[in-house]
Amino acid sequence: MNEYTIHQAKMLPLDRANVDTDQIIPKQFLKSIKKSGFGPNLFDSWRYLDTGYPGQDNSIRPLNNEFVMNKKKFLGSEVLIAKDNFGCGSSREHAVWALQDSGIKSVIAPSFADIFFNNCFKNGLLAIEVSDEVINKLFELSESENIVNIDLENQALLDINEKLICNFEIEPFRKKCVLEGLDDIGISLQYSQEIKAFEEGLKQKSPWIFR
Amino acid sequence: MARTLYDKLWDAHVVAQREDGTSLLYIDRQLIHEVTSPQAFEGLKLNGRKLWRRSASKATPDHNVPTLDREKGLKGIKDKVAKLQVTTLDENCKEFEIEQFDILDKRQGIVHVVGPEQGITLPGMTVVCGDSHTSTHGALGALAMGIGTSEVEHVLATQCLVATKQKNMRVNLNGVLPEGVFAKDLTLAVIGKIGTAGGTGYAIEYSGNCISGLSMEGRMTVCNMAIEAGSRAGMIAFDETTMDYVKGRPYSPKDSEWDVAINQWKDLHSDPEANFDKEIQMDVSSLKPQVTWGTSPEMVIDIDSEIPCPRNESEKLALEYMGLQEGMKMEEIKLDQIFIGSCTNSRIEDLRVASSIVKGNKVSSNIKRAIVVPGSGLVDQQAKEEGIDEIFTEAGFEWRSPGCSMCLGMNPDQISEGQHCASTSNRNFEGRQGYKGRTHLVSPATAAASALSGNFADPRGS
Numbered sequence: 001m002n003e004y005t006i007h008q009a010k011m012l013p014l015d016r017a018n019v020d021t022d023q024i025i026p027k028q029f030l031k032s033i034k035k036s037g038f039g040p041n042l043f044d045s046w047r048y049l050d051t052g053y054p055g056q057d058n059s060i061r062p063l064n065n066e067f068v069m070n071k072k073k074f075l076g077s078e079v080l081i082a083k084d085n086f087g088c089g090s091s092r093e094h095a096v097w098a099l100q101d102s103g104i105k106s107v108i109a110p111s112f113a114d115i116f117f118n119n120c121f122k123n124g125l126l127a128i129e130v131s132d133e134v135i136n137k138l139f140e141l142s143e144s145e146n147i148v149n150i151d152l153e154n155q156a157l158l159d160i161n162e163k164l165i166c167n168f169e170i171e172p173f174r175k176k177c178v179l180e181g182l183d184d185i186g187i188s189l190q191y192s193q194e195i196k197a198f199e200e201g202l203k204q205k206s207p208w209i210f211r
Numbered sequence: 212m213a214r215t216l217y218d219k220l221w222d223a224h225v226v227a228q229r230e231d232g233t234s235l236l237y238i239d240r241q242l243i244h245e246v247t248s249p250q251a252f253e254g255l256k257l258n259g260r261k262l263w264r265r266s267a268s269k270a271t272p273d274h275n276v277p278t279l280d281r282e283k284g285l286k287g288i289k290d291k292v293a294k295l296q297v298t299t300l301d302e303n304c305k306e307f308e309i310e311q312f313d314i315l316d317k318r319q320g321i322v323h324v325v326g327p328e329q330g331i332t333l334p335g336m337t338v339v340c341g342d343s344h345t346s347t348h349g350a351l352g353a354l355a356m357g358i359g360t361s362e363v364e365h366v367l368a369t370q371c372l373v374a375t376k377q378k379n380m381r382v383n384l385n386g387v388l389p390e391g392v393f394a395k396d397l398t399l400a401v402i403g404k405i406g407t408a409g410g411t412g413y414a415i416e417y418s419g420n421c422i423s424g425l426s427m428e429g430r431m432t433v434c435n436m437a438i439e440a441g442s443r444a445g446m447i448a449f450d451e452t453t454m455d456y457v458k459g460r461p462y463s464p465k466d467s468e469w470d471v472a473i474n475q476w477k478d479l480h481s482d483p484e485a486n487f488d489k490e491i492q493m494d495v496s497s498l499k500p501q502v503t504w505g506t507s508p509e510m511v512i513d514i515d516s517e518i519p520c521p522r523n524e525s526e527k528l529a530l531e532y533m534g535l536q537e538g539m540k541m542e543e544i545k546l547d548q549i550f551i552g553s554c555t556n557s558r559i560e561d562l563r564v565a566s567s568i569v570k571g572n573k574v575s576s577n578i579k580r581a582i583v584v585p586g587s588g589l590v591d592q593q594a595k596e597e598g599i600d601e602i603f604t605e606a607g608f609e610w611r612s613p614g615c616s617m618c619l620g621m622n623p624d625q626i627s628e629g630q631h632c633a634s635t636s637n638r639n640f641e642g643r644q645g646y647k648g649r650t651h652l653v654s655p656a657t658a659a660a661s662a663l664s665g666n667f668a669d670p671r672g673s
């Protein structure tokens with residue numbers, strides 16, 4: 001989990017709509033039973049010129065120099081900016097793990113797919129929804145100084161001179177999760193009595209559910 | 212107050228409001244497979260947490276399992292990494308005492324085929340699975356949603372999901388589907404109309420006399436692709452078709468419980484005055500078979516029309532990836548592979564329709580591979596009893612063992628670079644079925660007719 005208040009970062013501009021989780025992390029890498037190690041295969045089929053498979057030495061693979069991730073200017077970026085409906089498709093949380101494993105701390109887009117959006121906050125990856133106007137402004141900035149400041153506490157995006165670009169909305173609990181790294185299961189287990197009581201009622205009413 | 216079906220399912224499962232404003236929603240059933248569960252079980256173990264309710268979860272391996280050499284069981288999995296995932300599922304199910312239909316069980320199959328088939332997923336239930344196509348089970352009049360691995364772990368530990376209620380959307384489909392046009396065409400046409408983000412933030416209820424007239428298999432095909440329209444949950448009201456389908460399944464209520472259940476389930480419909488935040492209407496009586504031309508399910512057209520002029524950068528990139536040009540007719544596209552299967556279209560009805568077209572004919576010589584992958588061991592068995600497997604194999608199709616197979620190519624069933632595949636699956640994303648492979652989504656009837664022609668062919672009249 002990140003603990004950040006004002007975070008200054010380089011942006012990685014991915015000028016595409018409907019980026020699906022199959023692109024973020026292709027299926028052949030989902031065979032792992034761990035949460036780490038997905039980074040080198042983030043956007044695998046766009047990033048390399050050959051076919052990727054698990055366990056290979058990624059450092060010797062031919063890079064697609066046209067792809068934004070491989071351009072010198074964008075190396076070490078921590079904020080991914082993209083277009084509408086980012087993260088659509090499969091529910092694979094591996095997509096979030098791959099982004100984080102590559103050093104991405106935040107994704108900014110005009111809209112996100114629901115499951116991906118949820119998965120982000122379960123892992124402390126800050127997903128920020130902004131207007132089309134703001135995303136266009138960020139894409140412009142990525143062509144010049146390529147710096148954005150994220151002030152999560154005050155829910156604001158600022159430029160390199162700390163001038164306000166926009167404020168953004170975030171559910172208070174999600175904000176807290178990113179800022180403090182809360183134990184979601186632990187919080188829900190505080191409701192154990194309520195869950196048990198609900199379950200007892202359900203057992204009387206619809207016993208077939210308990211088979 | 213008048214409520215929608217979604218409102219009713221939601222209200223019946225709210226356990227508590229958490230302080231943060233989210234709801235704890237009780238989950239009646241969780242389906243588990245090998246790909247999105249290992250990290251969830253590991254999380255439980257690392258934190259020393261127990262399973263909340265053992266009977267709530269049922270598991271089966273489906274994504275990774277090979278569709279050849281099934282009788283060899285685990286030994287038939289040549290890919291060591293894939294094998295570890297399947298054996299990890301075996302071990303986790305054993306350790307946590309979760310009932311599993313393992314690789315050698317005749318009930319094994321795609322989770323979204325097995326659940327309804329066994330009566331494990333039932334009307335009125337909340338159902339989750341670490342797979343986005345969980346929306347399929349909504350066809351039974353259930354609230355079914357795909358979740359991520361952290362949520363899988365959360366449900367294992369608490370039997371609840373932390374959720375925020377979505378908005379209500381109704382997709383009203385009226386008219387009789389013309390001959391040769393099926394539920395798959397219907398669901399693709401809806402996605403073409405509202406777009407892949409059209410349902411984001413909404414729970415979709417499909418209704419109208421066209422939906423009432425569909426079989427359960429057809430309804431599952433429709434709800435399966437709700438996620439392709441951006442909606443986590445698609446659903447259909449309970450009716451006699453649902454009742455007939457559910458009756459007598461192994462995990463369905465029986466005897467006096469059956470009457471109690473029916474009494475509860477008959478209320479699983481939207482009240483006439485219920486309010487929807489968004490409504491879509493479509494008359495389906497002149498709908499044509501649908502085919503996708505691009506790399507998103509919304510890039511879809513009538514089988515007899517021309518590829519449209521790209522309207523934006525994404526569509527331009529899609530045409531380039533697919534190796535197609537605007538103005539081309541779909542029937543001009545030479546096909547390399549045919550895939551009939553997936554959680555969208557691998558049920559007995561799908562195989563019956565496709566086999567009726569294939570019967571007595573041969574797969575075109577330019578098709579390099581045509582495979583049929585039944586959705587479960589029981590679908591496989593039923594098809595064999597009806598002689599459907601032989602109809603396919605005599606025509607030149609390969610008949611395989613159940614699993615997700617070429618829908619996502621996690622197992623050895625993949626298409627090669629540049630190949631065009633007519634596929635009854637649900638996603639035509641770049642590389643989905645194989646590196647640089649080109650997927651076209653179609654109904655089982657269109658896939659069958661196209662296998663015989665070697666290029667896209669209209670199943671109407673065939």
